Amino acid sequence: MQFLVLLNFAAAIQGLFLTYIIAHNRLKDTKSVVLGLLTFVLSLSLLGGIYGMSGFYKSFPHFTNVADPMFLLYGPLLFIYIFVLTQNRLPRNYVLHGLPFLIYIISFIPLYLKSAEEKIEWAEYIFLNDHVPLKGLLMQLLRVVHISIYIVLSLVAVKNYQTKIKDNFSDIEKISLNQAKNILYFFLFALVVACISFVFGYVLSYSFSLSNNIIGLVIGIIIFALAYSTWNKKNIQEMVASKGGDKTEKPIEAPQKTKGRSVFVLTEEQLEEYGGRLETAIEEEKVYTENELSLAELSKKINIQAYQLSELISRLYNESFFDFINRHRIEEIKARIEDPESDSYSLLGIAMDSGFNSKSSFNTAFKKFTGLTPSEYRKQKLVEQHA
Structure with missing residues (x-):
């Protein structure tokens, strides 16, 4: 258990460090801003799983459920990142994509206003439960659906852009969206792992916290993939411009x-x-x-x-x-x-x-x-x- 916590903690620190690097050196365009927000959100959500499994909720009860809503920002930020990557602009009414996140936070205001003892009691019910409750399973599956919709929208954006560049260039070897697609496939893999983890947690009776940390391992891989995509390749829009687009x-x-x-x-x-x-x-x-x-x-x-x-x-x-x-x-x-x-x-x-x-x-x-x-x-x- 503790080894799993250490792995996720290392991935979270990597993500926060990447966020710092982007904020310090690369906040020159919208794409970098969105990428920084995405890595920051991924890292914070990882820390949420660590918070439960490590027992820190007893020492810092007022952080209970603070990181959990971050899951509802995965899909919107991923889609906005892909959209900016391909269109070089923000999608229209992009702020509206954050409504589920905002509604989720509002619904948990009563919990956030509780006393430290009440928050510890609530956290132990969630983190120490010997199986994933049915209500928790359904909630997680709804999150999977939410992220899946955005992944589909992102894949459509990638496909449309590939068609667009084929209409303008005779050689697109250097204008590749393979990185963007690979990141989307990583997210799809994370969703599959999430479904399996929570279903098994419900059937085989292991804790909600353990399920979260298993998913955290895959999120850690995504963070490393984002780091690789950030530093290994040029911006697609820059490549298009260099070819006369x-x-x-x-x-x-x-x-x-x-x-x-x-x-x-x-x-x-x-x-x-x-x-x-x-x-x-x-x-x-x-x-x-x-x-x-x-x-x-x-x-x-x-x-x-x-x-x-x-x-x-x-x-x-x-x-x-x-x-x-x-x-x-x-x-x-x-x-x-x-x-x-x-x-x-x-x-x-x-x-x-x-x-x-x-x-x-x-x-x-x-x-x-x-x-x-x-x-x-x-x-x-x-x-x-x-x-």
Whole structure:
């Protein structure tokens, strides 16, 4: 038991230290502020479990149930962090996400006003009970549902942002949301552990406090994951800006007509004219061989607005900008592989010369558009040539 308390205490101290570092050095943007609040809340909630199992509630009874409401801030802060990470702004009416937390605190005001002896009695009923009571189990499962809703919303935000960057960049190897998704998966894992822990506590009769500290171990892992994500990678928005994402022109007013649920700004004449410019840039100039080609850069090359180019590709080819450019890169690579003069070149060398920035992005795209790995495709063509 005490070993479990020590592990959680170490994780809580780590979280508080991370909060201090963020507050001292990194409070330059909203993302860092929200991340600091999230690590602070996680750390305080860990201390709440330690408070019960270690017996400190007897020495400091007036801290009883102070950390418990923090669970209702996990989901909102996690969602706001992911939202800011992807949208570079706070969600609308973000303060309203704290209402369950506020209501929970108000409902426990009678407890907070009790005497020290009454608080100790209440805490011992909760912490020393030899099993998780049914009421406690239901309350914890409701918390799991509450956090799960926010995790789903966060995953949707990540998915939407991945679609957005594919509409603007031809290479997104460095603009990865894997970290954000991994943190969300850690939270999902914590929820699964929480459900198992409380159900087992109810069925097998072990204390509520022990269940909290078992969950605390997983929360500790989340704190370390947050620390890693904070210091190991650049801000996604900074990566987008470095690749020219914030240079994209804002749409100007244009004649609109609708088809189904889509809103089009290009007339048929513009579609034909701009389509010809795009075809020239692709077929004759081979602009797709530029490694970090973006929607904004290509739109400048053919002298149209970025939003017009996005619509042009969508209507003519039914593809995102990312897929449109990479499909042409793959076609270029296939042509070079089939050329006997390229036999002495490595596949990676051909890929880099055709516009790809890394082996992983090249392999992924090639498999997507051909159904084969690059080496399998080359072997297949060699067999056909010698047949």
